[in-house]
Amino acid sequence: MSLHLVFVTSLVAQSNPSTGYELANAALLEGLARAGVRTTVIGCAWPGQTVAPDAEPALGEVEVRTEKAGPWLKIKWLLMSLATGLPMSSAKLRVIRKEAVRSAITAAGPFDGYVLNGVALAGAFPDLFTGKPSIFVAHNVEHRSSAENARNAGSLMKRILFARDARLLKTLEHRLRDRSTGVVTFAAEDAVDLGVPPDRSVFLPLSTARPTQLPETRNLAHDLALLGTWTWHPNRIGLEWFLNDVKPKLLDDVRIRVAGSTPADLASAWPDVDFVGRVDRATDFVAASAVIPLISRAGTGVQLKTIETFSLGLPSVATTSSVRGIAAIPDNCTIADDPESFAAALNHKILRARAGDLQRLDGRVFAEAQAQLMDAGIRQMLNMLTGATSGAKEALS
Template identity: 55%
Template sequence: MHLVFVTSLVPDGTLTTGYEIANAAIIDGLRRAGVKVSVVGFTWPGKQPIDPDNTVLLGSVDVQTHTASAKQRLLWLGRAIVEGHTFSSVKLRKAGEARVRQALQKLEPFDGYVLNGVTLAGAYPELFRNKPSIFVAHNVEHQSATENAAAARSLVERLLYTREARLLKQLEAKLCGQADFVFTLAEDDRAPLGIADDRLSATLPLTTRKTAPAPLPSRQPTYDLALIGTWTWQPNRIGLDWFLQRVVPHLPDDMTVKIAGHAPPGLRSDHPGVQFVGRVKDATDFVRGAKVIPLISQAGSGVQLKTIETFELGMPAVATRSSLRGIADVPENCTVADDPAAFALALTHATRLRLPEGDGRGFHAAQMTAMDRQILRGLAALSFALRRQAA
């Protein structure tokens, strides 16, 4: 079977965001199942696809809103309103339908599509209806947009997110309805998307790497807590704000907290132990330098890749229930707490008592086995659709 993986950003070997990590894991899973996978989409500016022989590029694009100029953001917004597209999808309309059609023609013959998220599929909604398809719903996007609207810092921002939520709900319903099978990354996402029937969808467990890292028996942490993430992404920012404003005030003054990743302007904490360290050279080394990992999700849907990575590394953690979306088996060295004071107390106990590290290789193996099983279900549905189409 030959499938075209339709994605906003093609894998370039730099796994810096959860979206990129998930994409690489899904493509690897399809190939383990014996599928020939070709990829079509954009690259980040200055980047090249890691698998150029099986990739057709539509161009390069920086999809980040916070790095765009005010003029560019206004152009995106104006075009989105005029054309009736979501703000995220209109950024990818620069390629034009003719170029996308040409890219698909280069890949013929192929059997079907894997529509990876709503962004590129939503930018050209009529181009991917001619063959059977699997839709990968990374999140319940309309739900995330609604949460972002509630947390917006201005009326204009709230109105934009509200518009985005309305359009995304329509788009997700359309993509789920036309797909022959849907993968979500968390069990709780199936019902909001209207696909809770096992004949229509399945939850796809993920891993953040092809092989599990070996435990470090002599690890020597140099700080208490470590957080890393893309804090300009609104669901992540909501979690970080909750942590800084409601959890950190309950932490002892001598507790050290290092926060890595791009921090938007105005992000600060009065706690003497909190330090914003920006981008780090090696995310795994950074995480392993801490005694405990706080998993702080408060919003969004889909799976938290940082949670999976933490468990693969066997790191002790304190997690909110929202951080455990899509995780069937929570390791014993993870404490669950949603109340801010209880969360802070659990962190304090975990750092003082030095919770034992686990061996994440078992967690990684279980995730990969479950993922391979679910991918076969999706491929079976696609095979049935191909036979029906040929009849």
């Protein structure tokens, strides 16, 4: 008998996924489908965004993006967080009526368990997703990321708010950990940080759903391509490190292009860097680059942009933080953590590319190995869930 799981997520699939969270969700849902699992997704959509053809935002449209919010909406979020004692990511979703969430669960029909995909929605309505076995998917150790944000915040008020969020997130993550049958993490060390017992922990390597074949090109439009959601504070920390500490040590004529949502103050501070905003075809964007800098300096979880870079076979220079959760590092990736070594490795690879040596590998080797590891992790997760389901049925009989 095939499983039917309710997939609880703050964001349903978009037609053109771009953030790491969206790409991880797509990979997880595809992995469940490969395993023969039927899923009903309960979540919402961003206003103005086009959802995927088969994605129904059962909870409507909700604005949760800080960069899209005006000052009054930000104040409303803060007041909601203070009133509910919830971290900001969950408090934002309390605009959804509890009755709407309850109705969406009922509309799913008979099902076997929950996949609690991240903290936000599961934490906003913790008393609703009960009565069935559940798997908690911890994309990151959220409380650690917020604590890092507090340490790197530019103002006292931001430090206070991030530190408060870190405390609330830690409580919420531990509550979801304790209530769930098992906990899935995309980096093995995250399970340790969350205090998950080994018998309830599943390490799930992610594979990318995007094509692993690059378009043929010898005409590189730029030397370095950086793609990410730079409005997310841990990503911004990495980009600021790259621009402030690495860029001054690069070749004088280096061509840098940055894609993705970027804070206006950051873009205006670097007029010699080409900030292009959201791109429709991420693969074409990175394929036109000589080298991909992977610049994570903060946060937890796995870096989806790293997995995509490796799956496309592109040469890269990466920080240690950028390759966490990945066992097999391709030969055309150089690991460097200090600005001098990072810049030197980039310069070396750029000069080789300009001389005609693109240093590209067949990314399918990495992608196929990653997919096999992911499918094995999915099976482990489902075995854990079905074991709990069988135990519950036996207890009732």
